[in-house]
Amino acid sequence: MPQQAEHLFNRRAQDYQAKYMDVSHYGDTLALFCDALPPNASVLDVACGPGNLSRFLLDRRNDLRMSGTDLAPNMIALAQANNPEASFSLADMRRIAETNSRYEALVCGFGLPYLSKAEAATFISDMAKILRPGGSVYLSTMTADIDASLLQQSSDGQDAILTHYHAEATLREVLKHAGFDIVLSQKQPFPDKPDTTDLIIIAQKRQSVGA
Incomplete structure (x- = not known):
């Protein structure tokens, strides 16, 4: 699956940038997340794509110490070009648990659809390991009433990838178990696709285990 995703997003990087660089549809929740961050916060953008979320955050808060990761080299190149003041790898x-760095915040825009239910649970647990106590996370994904997956094809039919829909209740429970408190959990229709529902979750890592 990682190799399939790398190939797809490497090949489609320019198309993805053209379609998704504007994140104003999620502006309200991104602003809420961004404005609550401490001064000079270190923020990791996971599965950063062309750096669309990084660009929004840095435009709003130029004090943020932004870095990002992606598995597609062409996405990294675009993210770096779009955010020259940040660092991408x-x-x-x-x-992500293998990183030696610790962060005040983490964002992951639509990375979860490319993780299975079990992989998403591990990812959330790993987030807790690299976030400082009190650190914040911003997650967006596609949701359904039950956990589901489907083979999603590109508009030209040339590419396909298994896409996972994650249930809100499941993600909330996994976050709670990993030591997070939910700040916001919001559903909204995906632009131009009224049959697809997005889920945005903002959560904060507890200051101490068991708090």
Whole structure:
């Protein structure tokens, strides 16, 4: 699956940038997340794509120390070009626990649809390991009433990838178990696709285990 995703997003990087660089549809929740961050916060953008979320955050808060990762080299190149003041590197989101750095915040825009239910649970647990106590996370994904997956094809039919829909209740429970408190959990229709529902979750890592 990682190799399939790398190939797809490497090949489609320019198309993805053209379609998704504007994140104003999620502006309200991104602003809420961004404005609550402490001064000079270190923020990691996981599965950063062309750096669309990084660009929004840095435009709103130029004091943020932004870095990002993606598994597709062409996405990293675009993210760096779009955010020259930030730092981006190749990495698989399934292996974020291997980083030696710690962060005040983490964002992951639509990376979860490319993780299975079990992989998403591990990812959330790994987030807790690299976030400082009190750190914040911003997650967006596609949701359904039950956990599901489907083979999603590109508009030209040339590419396909297994896409996972994650249930809100499941993600909330996994976050709670990993030591997070939910700040916001919001559903909204995906632009131009009324049959697809997005889920945005903002959560904060507890200051201490068991708090």
